[in-house]
Amino acid sequence: MDTLGAVAEVALPGLGGALVAVLKSIRELCGRMSELQGICRKLEQRLSAILKVLCEMAQEKTLPPDAPLQQFQALTDECRIFFQAHAQEKWLKRVVSSHKTLEQIEEFHERIDRLMEQLSLSALQGTMDWRKDWRNDIAKYTNQVSAIVAQLDHMGENLDDIRAKLDVLALIRYDVDKLGTQLLEGQSKMLRQLYWVILQSVEPNNKSLARVPTWYIPERDVQINATPFAEGSFATVHMGTVDLGTSVVVKRFKLLTQVPAEVVIENFFRECDIWYRLNHLHILRMYYGCPYSSQPFIVAEHAPNKDLSAYVRTHPDATWRLLWQAALGLHYLHSKRIVHGDLKCNNILVGADGNAKIADFGFSFERAQSSARMSKKEQTEACRWKAPECLSGKNPRFQSDVFSLGMCIVEAVTGQVPWGSGADSVIELALVRGELPPQVAELTPAVRCLVTEMCALDPTKRLPLADAVKRLEKLAKQATQQASLPCAQCWSLPAIQGSKFCAECEDQNTERIEALIQRVENHGIVDDEHLDEVSTALEAAAASSLGMKSEHLKLVSTVVKTLDPNGMAIEAP
Known part of the structure; x- marks a missing residue:
């Protein structure tokens, strides 16, 4: 490789040296994956052989001017990134996902074939015959791993904790149930065998957590942008893609170490089961979830038009329509016996269709953790939308959501956060006295009356949500008519x-x-x-x-x- 490096830098200036370095890295990574080393090395050898011929053609000045050198470089870079991620996984995780790894390696081989055809590399005709050994190589790999699994009674003891064990178990069940006959010969049997070996190491009272719900998705099947576009005390929010490129939003939860993993997973299951079943135009759709990741995450509908308060700044004519839609969504949640508990304008998103979508509701385990993580400033700022009865830490009720919706009306219509920049201690004192934000005075009499009724100090005297929906509908229709005056x-x-x-x-x-x-x-x-x-x-x-x-x-x-x-x-x- 060192000799090739010297030649490559001269023959392909600015490119050859970089390619040699990438191929050297791939070779080292292959050596770190003992179970797949033979299969991975054959891919690296094909790439190295192509580079060698390209250098020879360049020296002999027979390299076509339109030779796809950039494509070749991109392919080698992709291979290195793929092997690097795979080599970082533990042996057991690599084995469970081996069918995905083999599929990707096969795709790399096919792309090499197409490059060779473009370059007319007849001198490397022998490297085109990789398929004749492909099935034999896979069978050899499967037999080797199966033999290792058969000799281990407590494979799960090699995993760090219950979360890691459940992660592997879910991955096996997911692949065996979903792929079935698509698995290569011997792989299904090997995975089932591995499943039962690991399950033996799980405590009896936790075996019920080893299930694969309809909404489950492995972390490997979601492409998550590493940089979050939003971050709070208990979660980060990222853009991502699933299912052949569908844009989604991924919310990753930060977990407190003192909360047992079993408790978090059980709560995550229960609340994702609820959200996944919700089906309403004005509720943000949940697509998938993964409770076993080191950072459990939810995959949800992407609402590209930001939140309600930001949207109405540039679309003021939509204010009442969106508030009415938010009320409809909240009414649907209440009909399912779900309290939102944290309603404010930045939790009311605007979808690609221009409709309001309520988000960030119902996760009690999230709220429990957030109170422990949030700074004093973050905790007190939330009081601007909270009902007075929730300021002492009591769980929110349905009437509490009505109060918060009233504050959303104030925020959306005036363009100001309720109570503005007032001191938090002063705001909390005013709330328990039954006072309303000064911005309420800026509202028209009809809207002021609506907000006052929705935000009564006594929860039992607040306007029922069904009535608030009707009045918001009337305001939305009036706004539509007035927009044409x-x-x-x-x-x-x-x-x-x-x-x-x-x-x-x-x-x-x-x-x-x-x-x-x-x-x-x-x-x-x-x-x-x-x-x-x-x-x-x-x-x-x-x-x-x-x-x-x-x-x-x-x-x-x-x-x-x-x-x-x-x-x-x-x-x-």
């Missing part, structure tokens, strides 16, 4: 739906005409203070009536009839 001065429609600013006359008076028309419809009167303003708007409307929409004409007609019952109303065409 014209300017009060020039009667042109806003350029942006929901905008209060008129791009035509550069006035910000759409909000006034909304309020005036609402007052007329509700009470049948226009006070003297606004009479001139309404009249001006009506004159502008009449002047441009041919271009007005019928629903606008209907609203104008309502005002005209009120101002002058005997006058001629503007009729819709």
Whole structure:
């Protein structure tokens, strides 16, 4: 290899030396995997043979200018990364996943074949015959491992703890049950044999945890971005892919060492079983979970449009629709006897379809750990959405979620966190007194009334969630209608739906005409203070009536009839 290195650097400047270093690394990694060394070495030998011929062609100036050298380098890099990850696993874990390893090695061989065809490397025709020994090599490997397993009565004693044992057991069950006849000859028998050997080392009271639920997925089958895009006291959140490239979000939990693994796994099972069965448009979908990893994780639907508070900053017209949808999702959770317990706008996500999705609910084991991990600052900041009865550490109730939803309304509508930057001790004292955030004063009377009823100090006197859903639905429908209202001065429609600013006359008076028309419809009167303003708007409307929409004409007609019952109303065409 050293001789090849010197030649490669000269023949392929800037590339040859790097390729030699990668191949040397692959060779060393193969030596660390005793059970697969022979199979892995054959792959490395093929790569080395190709590099040698490429160097010879370069020296003889017969190397085609379009030779796929970058493809060859990418392939060698992929092989090194793959073997490096595999070599770091313990022997037992490598054996259990050997069918996946062999599948990947076979794919590498096939890619080498295609490269050789592109390069027309007839001199290496012998290296194309790897398939003739492939099945024999696999059979030899399987027999070797089976013989080792048969001689070991307590294979599980080589695993660190109950989590590691259950991880291997689940992996075996998953592969045998899912792949079945797809496993290579002898592998299924070997894996079953290995399963029962390891199961013997599991304490009888923990054997019930050795199961594979419908939602289970091995960690090896999820491609997780190493860098989290969000991190809290008890979890990190990563982008990832599953099932041939589907984008997902992966939430990895940080575990407290003093909490027994058996307790965490049992709770994880119970709560994932609940979440996986939930099926609602406004609940974030759970796809998979893995309770046995050193960091248990959940694979969930990716909601690319951020959370509700961030989304409504650029889509204000969607505010009430999303709040209504969040209430529908919460109502569904309650119908399944699930308390969210941590509802706030950043736990209401907006999916690719533009719909609200409630997330981060129900994990009591997560909340139990978070209280131990969270800093004082993090714990007190949460009080801005918490119901008063939860401030003393009591478990949240259904009515507590109603209170938190009320705070979400305040946050989404005002664009400010409830209570703002107020001192936490002052906020907690105000909450137990039944006071509401100062931002509530900025709300319209109808919304202020809704929030006040949802956030009553006495949980039993809070507005029932079903009633809150109905009132939010009404507000959402009103917002949709008002988004189409014209300017009060020039009667042109806003350029942006929901905008209060008129791009035509550069006035910000759409909000006034909304309020005036609402007052007329509700009470049948226009006070003297606004009479001139309404009249001006009506004159502008009449002047441009041919271009007005019928629903606008209907609203104008309502005002005209009120101002002058005997006058001629503007009729819709």
